Amino acid sequence: MRLTLHVWRQKGPKDPGRIVTYDMPDVNPDMSFLEALDVLNERLIQRGEDPIAFDHDCREGICGACGMVINGIPHGPRRATTACQLHLRTFKDGDEIWVEPWRARAFPTIKDLVVDRSAFDRIIAAGGFVSVPTGSAPDGNALPVPKKVADLAMDAAQCIGCGACVASCPNGSAMLFVAAKVSHLGLLPQGRPERRDRARKMVEQMDREGFGACTNTGECEAACPKEIRLEFIARMNRDFLRGTFAERPEAE
């Protein structure tokens, strides 16, 4: 099949960047989208042109490294699918495809399709954990966790930290990412002692990083390759409000 790719090329953070068009006359529909970029890059190298930089690693949809906006949608048109698991058979022969990096104030572009998502790590460092040092755990079965609760926590815990939620949000908000972690840990009995403090600290860090606020647009839920649900944001808001107004330690 034949595809035309319009790809965002940007040499570095200071380069204004531009769209460059590449003709792909002979791609195989069974290729993944990233494999098509591999093939294109091989050709660019043969022609002596700089290959397109993009983040990727596991290519199984779980590491969260890959991420690009394909035809205006983070990770492309297929529901619940990362760019690395998107296959060309999703497109039609002759299609034109626009490929751009995540665009958000908190994710500065490094080069081409590569952006800096370290803000997510700093949000986790601010509170996205259970404070349990190695060696201090009771028996795994000491505290029963109802299946329903464990399943719901797992739904939230599936987040791969790719940043598609931020890229899809008109406000560049990271609410879905933060809510997924707050919900995952807050639902489980092990995470309950720090629940409200956690929500408050993570949200404060999110604000410091320059992410926008949530206006319930719902784009994030639609774009999320792991189908993290919007209702987790409501759950987080509850924890956040209690953490901010009901229990904020005076000493802070």
Added chain:
Amino acid sequence: MELKANVPDGSLEKKWDRHRFELKLVNPANKRKYRILVVGTGLAGASAAATLAELGYEVEVFCFQDSPRRAHSIAAQGGINAAKNYANDGDSIWRLFYDTVKGGDFRSREANVYRLAQISVHIIDQCVAQGVPFAREYGGQLVTRSFGGTQVARTFYARGQTGQQLLLGAYQAMMRQVGAGKVRLRPRSEMLDLVVVDGRARGLVVRDLVSGELSVALGDAVVLATGGYGNLFYLSTNAKGSNVTAIWRAYKRGAAFGNPCFTQIHPTCIPVSGEYQSKLTLMSESLRNDGRIWVPQRQGDARPPSQIPENERDYYLERMYPSFGNLVPRDIASRAAKKVCDEGRGVGPGGLGVYLDFADAIRRLGENVIRDKYGNLFEMYERITDENPYQAPMRIYPAVHYTMGGLWVDYNLMSTVPGLYVIGEANFSDHGANRLGASALMQGLADGYFILPYTIGDYLARSRFEKIGPDRPEVRQARTDAETRIQRLLSVNGKRSVDSFHRELGRLMWDDCGMSRNEKGLQRALSRIPALREEFWRDVRVLGENEQLNQSLEKAGRVADFLEFGELVCRDALERRESCGGHFREEYQTPEGDPMRDDANLCHVAAWEYAGEDSPPKLNKEPLTFESVHLAQRSYQ
């Protein structure tokens, strides 16, 4: 080179307890005076970094990914073993120990494996406390399932994303320490060399992958947790970035390399679909709990699977291994798949595939139960192949998945370079010649949470460290070496891309040093690899410059190392004149085609020592003695 395994005396059950008492401790107030450098943030690296920082050490952590949460442990699907015996089905520490030693075909160190089985139970507790959402029964208790090579259900899991959840647990524990200022995190940083001063590991040469800047990090001990080298074969289930560079550079600075030829071919992967293929995708071994593996009885039977009647199918694993059936260990299942495909009974394009069929299980349990257990795996299969596995059987074929070999370490997980520790898949490890399913996660976390943090303290407490600065000649030399190499790669300016070399090396390794090996093929590989390497340095094309994000340059450095390392793998495979575990030498098999070990001559760890660019590496042997286990022909019939 002297290989001192440092296994403590005493009975197997008491060794670790006793050893922990004998290890010297570092006073809590003194711990912050030590700086430990950890490379890699998978299960082993992240759990070690978190625990060391909790203990009070200063820790600096490096990973090449943009975030530590993306390390390849994240992709592990099926589960993690622990001898909890919650299923009340006869499991015990001893049984997990025995299964692992036997699964590894009696080529691992007994005392290490026993310790691993002992620690397994604490790992589950720790992970539960961190908030890992393991699967639960309705009553709230943890669920377990069975896995290949065992007859008990001891595998804990979190849907098909166990590795992800365990890694996030370890990552979050580490990030807590980052927030507390005890861990300094350096993502998008690649280790290019090890700095050895006065015979001890004291630092790293690191390239910042965004700016290209080379820097030296110095400390009192170095921990490598850099994973396996499966990408030597180009096509593997490993993440694209996984590479051998860190441990290969350490090898060239004096760390012995253990059993490099022990590579694991996983039986259940999605078959190759075309030339452009960039990697292979694993379908979790847990699928073999409910899926039945078969091929048509007749050669070249091209009918669709639904039209092949029951009595014309060959459920070959159930036929050949009635007591373990579809749950035989990975090496056996892989070789059996190759055998039926070599007979011309394979299915799908090129005849390189076998069926993994869930029809029976769906009839027995209903589609909903199957969806609950394996839903995300089925979806992934459908996404890649465009076929619906609820309706038609999956097609699978073996692929390179894990490497049991790695840097040689003693009982304390220290390599032959004092102060250089190696944990997780990067060490030659506890898995002998074949790893059992759900044991990699167990080993990575055992090393990182519960072994290294103890043993490294003993080394620090017994050593005296003078302060060294970047001006030391050894430090400057290592940095200059790395710089020179980068400049060399950039200045070849040839015609072939890095990937084309990598692909050619991979095909060569797969053909001559893959699922089965013979002397002629290995000799051929040993003559072809140096020629390919020579061509690489003459004709590779690496565009751009060092002072930028340059992914071609990153790949070029890694492939250059694979081109050296592949030779060592073939050499080791040639020297190991027996068949054991994942290493099958065609010359050493019974008339029935079963592998034949040579316990009289080859019951040892092969630890290779670097002897310079112009000399062949030196082979050292650590004899393996089994005091508690009887060496038996491995049987799963």
